[in-house]
Amino acid sequence: MSYPHTCYFQEVPSTSEQPTDEDLVQTVFRVGSYDIVIRKGHPLCCDELLTCDHESTTTTDRTGILMWPGSTVLAHALLALGGGGVLAGRTVLELGSGTGFCGVVASIFAKEVVVTDQSSEMRDIARLNLKANQRLQWRSRDASMSRCCTTSVLGLAWPGVGYSGSPFDESGHRQFDLLIASDVLYVDEPRCGGLDDVDIVSFFEVVHRKLADGGLALVAYANRERRGAQVIEECSVRCGLRCLVLPLPGFIRPDVLHAEGAASLNSVLMFGFVHIRVAATESGGISPDTFCSGALSLLRNISSLAA
Numbered sequence: 397m398s399y400p401h402t403c404y405f406q407e408v409p410s411t412s413e414q415p416t417d418e419d420l421v422q423t424v425f426r427v428g429s430y431d432i433v434i435r436k437g438h439p440l441c442c443d444e445l446l447t448c449d450h451e452s453t454t455t456t457d458r459t460g461i462l463m464w465p466g467s468t469v470l471a472h473a474l475l476a477l478g479g480g481g482v483l484a485g486r487t488v489l490e491l492g493s494g495t496g497f498c499g500v501v502a503s504i505f506a507k508e509v510v511v512t513d514q515s516s517e518m519r520d521i522a523r524l525n526l527k528a529n530q531r532l533q534w535r536s537r538d539a540s541m542s543r544c545c546t547t548s549v550l551g552l553a554w555p556g557v558g559y560s561g562s563p564f565d566e567s568g569h570r571q572f573d574l575l576i577a578s579d580v581l582y583v584d585e586p587r588c589g590g591l592d593d594v595d596i597v598s599f600f601e602v603v604h605r606k607l608a609d610g611g612l613a614l615v616a617y618a619n620r621e622r623r624g625a626q627v628i629e630e631c632s633v634r635c636g637l638r639c640l641v642l643p644l645p646g647f648i649r650p651d652v653l654h655a656e657g658a659a660s661l662n663s664v665l666m667f668g669f670v671h672i673r674v675a676a677t678e679s680g681g682i683s684p685d686t687f688c689s690g691a692l693s694l695l696r697n698i699s700s701l702a703a
């Protein structure tokens with residue numbers, strides 16, 4: 397697996413202290429008009445982030461310590477949704493969060509954000525990052541209500557390349573309006589193998605189960621594996637989801653997409669998933685009075701983005 401070094405958001409000089417933990421560096425990224433503080437792995441800690449002990453068939457996945465291209469794409473989608481007002485009062489679940497960067501962006505706009513990962517190390521880092529960005533979290537404008545975004549970090553795992561244990565879900569039976577996941581579908585060495593159907597079905601079973609009626613799942617996929625997009629579409633349909641491809645120019649400005657060095661950002665595929673029953677109106681479209689319908693039309697319409 398080749399590891400990323402770039403986040404694609406402008407880095408802002410930070411005046412705050414660096415963490416004392418040698419493994420972590422702190423960077424401030426300008427995301428839209430928000431300066432987001434993120435602790436993540438030092439680029440030099442990239443070796444052996446995904447290892448498999450073939451004798452015990454145990455996987456250790458520390459890939460989440462870095463930020464991946466899909467997280468940039470997903471953050472742009474969240475900015476479009478948040479700027480369009482559709483996240484107000486909504487609940488968001490992040491799967492395979494790594495540093496929790498996208499969960500932080502969601503917390504600027506939504507009523508509740510639950511960030512999850514299989515790795516307790518990543519969950520600790522995501523907790524640090526949510527705390528460091530508390531000042532940005534959504535707050536009710538009604539002073540009498542003292543309401544603000546509720547955030548939590550929990551364990552959740554499906555069987556797959558990044559996790560070899562038994563599946564678990566500390567969020568219980570809860571369902572969410574918006575599910576987000578970036579760069580969570582991969583294989584160790586894309587040139588040697590494709591996405592495994594069984595793993596991908598496990599992931600989409602989680603998506604199907606955690607998605608509220610009328611909800612939307614946004615999955616940013618790095619698109620490194622041969623036939624990856626096809627496997628994703630086929631497995632999601634088998635799990636009762638409808639798969640839609642959301643072209644990046646619908647929600648990311650051309651200057652970002654055409655910036656120097658944005659090649660791996662442009663290879664990311666953004667998928668939207670809705671329950672098939674929601675997409676089963678008489679005309680074959682998505683019921684207009686659902687959360688997913690409003691969200692999808694914002695993501696397909698760059699002109700709705702603020703300059």
Ligand SMILES: C[S@@+](CC[C@H](N)C(=O)[O-])C[C@H]1O[C@@H](n2cnc3c(N)ncnc32)[C@H](O)[C@@H]1O
Pocket residue numbers: 457458459460461462463464465466467491492493494495513514515518552553554555556557558559577578579580
């Ligand atoms: C490549 S990193 C992506 C991190 C972050 N979403 C990003 O885009 O920067 C993959 C993350 O998904 C988590 N992950 C991988 N497989 C998982 C599984 N089967 N269940 C739960 N989390 C998983 C890993 O622990 C890791 O944090």
